[in-house]
Amino acid sequence: MWEVVTIYQSLPALIEALLFVAGTPLTITEICAAADLAADDAKLALRELEAQYEREGRGLQLRFVAGGYQLCTRAEYAPYIESLLGGREKNILSQAALETLAIVAYKQPVTKHDIESIRGVRVDSVLNTLVEKRLIKEVGRKTGPGRPILYGTTREFLTNFGLEDIDDLPQLDADSSRLPGDRKTGK
């Protein structure tokens, strides 16, 4: 049996250990439960950990994504990490996949039919690819004939795109549908 004795050196170090083990983002609630901390203390320690990483010029950084905290590497080391991972193929999304993902992300929940009428093409295989990559998932069924599947983005989507929340998606400006060159004034 473990005897829980608080002999650890500091809260930031404890939280670093937890985030390291988890790999995926941990919510404040998960951190507090594991470390037996109050939310305020945990947040303070997280800020201190972030500051330490900055101050000491570490290879790691702390990010707040998908509603949780996650350890990851600093962007400047990317070339070396890619060299380490060598042949592993990069996950590059095609234009078709990005367009479909954008529609799901900004208009969720959407059906396959909604996406097809916007893109003007069939999207079955692209949808499958995005589901396989766990960027989108079935979030329910639309009421009505055929009860078509409704798609939405996943937590992995937020993590992969470094977003805190779906509302964190780049906003469109007020009249973003208008591009320079479009002369029509709003009616």
Add this chain to the structure above:
Amino acid sequence: MWEVVTIYQSLPALIEALLFVAGTPLTITEICAAADLAADDAKLALRELEAQYEREGRGLQLRFVAGGYQLCTRAEYAPYIESLLGGREKNILSQAALETLAIVAYKQPVTKHDIESIRGVRVDSVLNTLVEKRLIKEVGRKTGPGRPILYGTTREFLTNFGLEDIDDLPQLDADSSRLPGDRKTGK
């Protein structure tokens, strides 16, 4: 295309990033290849990284296991990590599995028949479990009739026990010579 410009802040930080992404132990050769370093520089940087972890009281530590370097958490955070992983099911090896693992560890390479003649029971399912859990693996075939599979321990086995090499297993004294062909006794 990447243009490799050395704008990173320090070698220890670069190596930290590499070890973090790898997860498994990295050999000096792997580190040098990825970071484009000479072995001496890499070793110096690893020592510096280790010293930094000590000095700054981090939650992580650098370990040399299974012939490579690996990042892991400090032992004092174990209770909190257990608590974090808590909900997950326990995976304690059965006594039968542990005994079989011990035989493979001390007498490798061994065949299923060798193990069965020592333990006096069939070990098929136990062997499968150990292979699945990546504690042992097929390391070759014995010459002779049927060319039976020879089993040995894996790198994961060493990592789990923090051993650099299989020769680091605690030595047994002379009495183990009762097992014919035991390599530890050197015959």
Add this chain to the structure above:
Amino acid sequence: MSYKVRLDNFEGPFDLLIYLIEKAEIDIYDIPIARITEEYLEHLSGWEYIDLDAASEFLLLASRLIEIKAKILLPAPIEDISREDIADPREELVERLVEYRLFRRLAATLGEIAQREGNIFTKDTAKSADWLPRERPLRGVSLSDLTAAFWKVLAEIPAPSPPLALREKKLNVDDKVEELSNILAAGDSSFLFRELFPTVCTRLEIIVTFLALLELIHRGFVTASQEENFGDIFIHWCGRL
């Protein structure tokens, strides 16, 4: 044709149409439908190979463009002229194009984010499963536990017992002939064939017994009879021994 853009470079008919509109620097809300239709059809004719699935989508828009062009060219019915709310035949198409163009821009934004994020790596949790992994088969097992387990195995190995000399039981047909004769002669009536075979016996015993029986029949000591196909075979002792 001065230029030829492969159609498979386009994600769909709207993508191609937007490309043509942007290239011509045309106001999307006031598309010169005749000119755009012509350019669009020109692209279709330059298609290098036909993928029927994709082609149908491009052709659908082509027919829609031609339909719109026709509506614009044809004079509106007299009774409609006075009405102010005559819809521009292009309106629905323009709405869809604008919406598509919006998502194409958003896709580009996501692509930029994806590229930026591609430089930030997280711990590969799938690969690091050997150190404090989700599954820890050796949780709570120390090196001394391992050694102790090995000692236990060593202790439990039974001391080798002295070799047990097993003598192979020799079977031959002559012995069996004599054995069968004794059994059959001692009985006072006929035997069932199957009774001659012990319940637990080796394949060799069965063969030898059968051969011995054949030998006895051959010598005329024994007769065999069967009342029906696959019925019991009766063995009768005729004496003479």
